[in-house]
Amino acid sequence: MNYPSRSYGRRCRRTRHTLLLCVSLLALRVPPIAEAATLVIDAAVRHQTMAGFGASVRVFDDPGVFFDTPAGRAAPVMTTAQQDEILDRLYRDLRLSRVRPTSPDATAGAGIEIINDNDNPYITDLSRFNFNGGRLDAQLDYFAHARTRGANTLFLSPTVRETWMATSTSNDVAEYSEWLLAQVRRARQLGTPLHFLSVANNSSAVSTPLSGEFIRDVIKNLGPRLQVQGFDARFVLPIDLTSGEAASSSQIVLGDPDAISYVGALEARLGGQSVSRISQVQAIASQYQLPLWLSDSSISDSGNVATGNDASEWASYLHEAVSAHNVSAVDYAKGFAGIPNSDVSALMTLIASEDAYAGYTLNKSYFATGQYSRFVLPGAQRIDAQSSDANVESTAYLSAEGLVVVLINNSDVNQEVTFDLRGVAAARFSRVRTSPTENWATLPAVLPEQSAFKITLPPRSIETLSSGLLDIAAGDFDENGNVNADDLLAWKGGYGRSIDVAHADGDANGDLVVDGTDLLQWQRDLGTQNIEMQGDFNGVDGVNDADLSVWRDGFGLFGVASARQGDADGDLDVDGADYLLWQRNLLVVGRDEVTGMPVPEPMSIAICVYALSITRRPRHRLERPFTGLTPAMAGG
Template identity: 25%
Template sequence: MKQNLSLLLVLATAFTAGAQIKKTTKPTQAYTVGNKKVSVYVTAQNSDLRIRKTETLNFVTNKQPFETEPCVFIDPTIKYQTMVGIGGALTDASAETFAKLSKKNQDELMEKYYNPTSGIGYTLARTNIASCDFSSGSYTYVQDNDKELKTFSVAHDEQFKIPLIKQAIKAAGGKLTLFVSPWSPPAWMKDNNSLLGGGHLLPAYRQSWANHYVKFIKTYESMGMPIWGLSVQNEPMAKQKWESCVYTAEEERDFIKNFLGPTLQKSGLASKKLIAWDHNRDQIFQRASTILNDKDAAKYVWGIGFHWYETWTGSNMQFGNVKQTHEAYPDKALIFTEGCKEKYDVTKLDDWTLGERYGYSMINDFNSGTAAWTDWNILLDENGGPNHVGNFCFAPVHADTKSDKLIYTNAFYYMGHFSKFIRPGAKRIGSASSRDKLQTTAFINPDGKVAVVVMNQSDEKLKYSLWIKGEAATTTSLPHSITTLVIE
């Protein structure tokens, strides 16, 4: 009798537990096309199409497409990472160039970048802590040998950079996700006694340097510029002729674990998103595994940042390294922190491959698990600067400061096909193309609208169908084009 009673109790307990599991587990929410329509926005070479709405599509039944029918397949019930934001860097160079524009062009640039309706709706920004190559000269915020940081001042930034950041925040509707990055500690904190040429942070100044991040963040915030996050060091494995500082993976890990992480916590800045690496895709996995396999360092790290420079050779941009890092550390975010076309050439401003590089990178980075994407300078002058070491580069927008003219490259529009239609909080969803000439990624926004980006780098005009759950809407991809299809 006792055995039977015990068995009944076990069964009852199991049934109750099962009922609780069933009750709290949410099934995958179904997605139905119904009467939804598709708005098609296109940017294409050899045309005047620039994020222009070209047509509205209707879905028709197509239960199973034949293999001869090119398709972009979408499944909104399969969800991946959440979008943080898309944007660009507000550097000294951008700010100094911006200050030379007329008020009319300043207002236009802010609207074009940050207004989600009449512009491309940037929501993310990065700025430099002290000087970088895209500054007119080298500078720091503290006087020599001031270990206590008593002379700390951002007065330098008040002339150009801070006014630009504040205007960008205002143009974005009062909220802009801003993260900050140092290129070098002050020269006297380093073993080469120089801001330039790499060098290492001296052990004696690790705590002072950790305190410096806190000083910077709190000072900027007291001036009305909220800081969302920070990276440990821009390009920590690059010995550059401009501001730079080298950290091995172990050095960065130990600096985070023993100094920067605890200092942020003790200073009330534990909520700031700490980004490690902030360099190229080639070594992203090695850096991530060294830091994140140490639980005492990993607990302070929000995510891993990366650039594209060393891997920008043809179509081999080592997206597999990004994907492997995401799969190995799914609880940590990935953020593209910097990228641009180097070696500025004024005759190449209309080169269509500028935008295609952005589109190709963004699609593959997002499909590899990246949650945020940041371009480099939002604006540069007619020389690809200013830059105090001659490292002139391209930006999505250039200003001819002599004639007060804004020049929008196609990179601006290619980025806009993502930033305008894929908003913070959007979830990446299942997407796949049946043709390698059509690259694609897709997101479902918090308001329920699905944004599907399709890029065609070929010389061919390709007819294809957007297929969802047995329903298809057919359109045509123009040669060398990027399209965003919005299902609403």
């Protein structure tokens, strides 16, 4: 007997040790993959209509951006081109649609109407008002520039009132209403439409302590005056959840049938508290059937921005607001802020070197917000999206442009996600991702197959998928964008029904009966959905009997076949599935008029259903036994 040499044994041991080392290194480099999550998206379950994403902003020379103590104004002066670049980043690239300016700015203070214009609050003398600069005109000019870049909603929310104004008598109410009306009229005078207006930015703040009764009376006084003068602006009612009285004050307004008729939305102000607190305002919004907005929250409210996981944490914050609390619009706390008054919670940081502007930085909050704002546009409706794994959060939205899905992986491992689309047929999905190491990274597109597909999310990542919608064919009974054997089985299951019949039961023509005419429609749609004419193996004269001969000659090829050898479905095999594609396209409307064919009964299609369910087994050319459809059967 011959035994292996010692050198051979040493080589084997070295090889084994090398392999173990390689495996160990790979295990260290590749993050583990969690158990696959299933995401069910159901277009039949509809939720709120979105009103867009925006930000609270200051005008560029507001001292809240860059402050110079001796001058009392911003030291760096940004050129028009530099300002335009910031506007481009916010309203073209980030696609913010809402502008919520700080009005007036920090140095302007009170001063629109320093002295009462006259003794009659119902006759306004605009010549006695001063709107210059940051009192109002600068904010309106800012919106005018944002509007040319796609912004469509201006929301004024005064932070202070005139020092002479009181808040107790009916005349005080009328004077305050006149003051607000003057601002609305100024906006129209400058050609800037004003869409929403608050009586005060924060009714519980020290600078504007306004009672629920006063706010109610101002709305009842000003609302009719706005209508008479042709203004469409609606009131937004802010509810500051740091104040115990804010919610009860809002009920004073909303409980009045006249006042509530002029209210367009409720605005939740969390003041750094947990996003779950929105539930208090959500209950009020639901009671009065009003849209719910979230204002002045930022990435710093969602977790420690220094952890590196801030992007997914802020996205998760947005997810909870939109999904759990039906928030329809989000106005971020700071669109931009300048050093030294800045922090990383702003969407953009403007940089100054001494007294000169030196550029900007796009913060992680910018990219995380963009995973929503660039795709979920005003008018999109949220539809149901249910994840089987708590670490995978998702919301989905439908609009005329298509389907948008936002996914968040909150775990520290790779997460595989399988999609199950119901009631919506999507085309090719484009994909964009932000993670601790990526900002809006473009990923390979995915194409749904049978309404399902799978992706993998890296740890702490946010991914947005967007797709156009496919028209649902009459014969596509499961409404997944594909007419196939699954739809045939649906028709077979519903065949003969005439009570409580739906399209999903196999009723293609809507006559509330599932019969042979519905099967014929399925056949038509089956034949016309494939534009490339799978089954034309010889490339001559379309799909015909000559192509069947090509298929028979190639039958049995595995892993090496081409379309010219009988591979219709592109899987490199020639088998029964390719025969069925040839047979299907032999019935294309316009070549052979299927409407003149006799209506088949369910039993006549059994072989078709059986053949589509055949499990293929790898084998070499022509040596694999085939127990289903054979060339002889096809030729006979």
